[in-house]
Amino acid sequence: ELKVEQNPLFLSMQEGKNYTIYCNYSTTSDRLYWYRQDPGKSLESLFVLLSNGAVKQEGRLMASLDTKARLSTLHITAAVHDLSATYFCAVDIPPGANNLFFGTGTRLTVIP
Amino acid sequence: IAGITQAPTSQILAAGRRMTLRCTQDMRHNAMYWYRQDLGLGLRLIHYSNTAGTTGKGEVPDGYSVSRANTDDFPLTLASAVPSQTSVYFCASRETLWGEQFFGPGTRLTVL
Numbered sequence: 001e002l003k004v005e006q007n008p009l010f011l012s013m014q015e016g017k018n019y020t021i022y023c024n025y026s027t028t029s030d031r032l033y034w035y036r037q038d039p040g041k042s043l044e045s046l047f048v049l050l051s052n053g054a055v056k057q058e059g060r061l062m063a064s065l066d067t068k069a070r071l072s073t074l075h076i077t078a079a080v081h082d083l084s085a086t087y088f089c090a091v092d093i094p095p096g097a098n099n100l101f102f103g104t105g106t107r108l109t110v111i112p
Numbered sequence: 113i114a115g116i117t118q119a120p121t122s123q124i125l126a127a128g129r130r131m132t133l134r135c136t137q138d139m140r141h142n143a144m145y146w147y148r149q150d151l152g153l154g155l156r157l158i159h160y161s162n163t164a165g166t167t168g169k170g171e172v173p174d175g176y177s178v179s180r181a182n183t184d185d186f187p188l189t190l191a192s193a194v195p196s197q198t199s200v201y202f203c204a205s206r207e208t209l210w211g212e213q214f215f216g217p218g219t220r221l222t223v224l
Contacts, residue, residue, distance in 0.1 A: 102154040
């Protein structure tokens with residue numbers, strides 16, 4: 001059975017701290033996406049990772065993909081309150097399929 | 113307006129009624145998708161369309177139908193709504209079958 005697992009599911013962190021969100025998936029794929037969702041809002045695309053070893057950075061967020069380990073990470077550097085949101089990873093399984101399989105999300109709260 | 117629009121924004125519906133959720137995109141994307149989002153379950157694919165004139169079933173298609181008469185529109189119909197279809201529904205699209213998906217603002221549906 002296909003699984004896309006994120007951890008932690010809930011994360012409360014202080015401003016200025018660093019932390020990493022993990023996304024594990026259970027079958028072969030070399031295409032992974034990270035999305036952000038604010039409460040009551042739609043999903044916003046953050047990163048597109050299309051190959052093993054891919055690393056993307058935008059502001060205080062950095063995402064990476066290890067297809068051999070079937071693992072992606074979303075690293076938060078020096079968190080600020082504006083980063084509070086739910087973060088989802090999603091995987092194309094198999095690559096080029098007509099669906100994204102989503103993790104259940106990580107709800108991040110950054111405390112001043 | 114560039115992007116994806118959905119209508120209605122929210123709806124309360126009596127069980128047994130028929131309902132069509134509308135989705136329109138102006139990006140000329142070939143692929144379109146309908147997801148439902150439920151607390152703790154992430155996003156689950158209901159139906160998809162790889163190109164105008166074709167549709168397919170996703171992970172949770174029962175009780176829903178779709179059509180794709182043209183590139184821009186992808187309506188989702190609940191033939192006879194049931195309370196378990198209470199959810200937030202998101203329409204999404206992407207240009208190809210392996211790129212990031214872009215999401216509409218969502219429709220919050222309550223079936224009583």
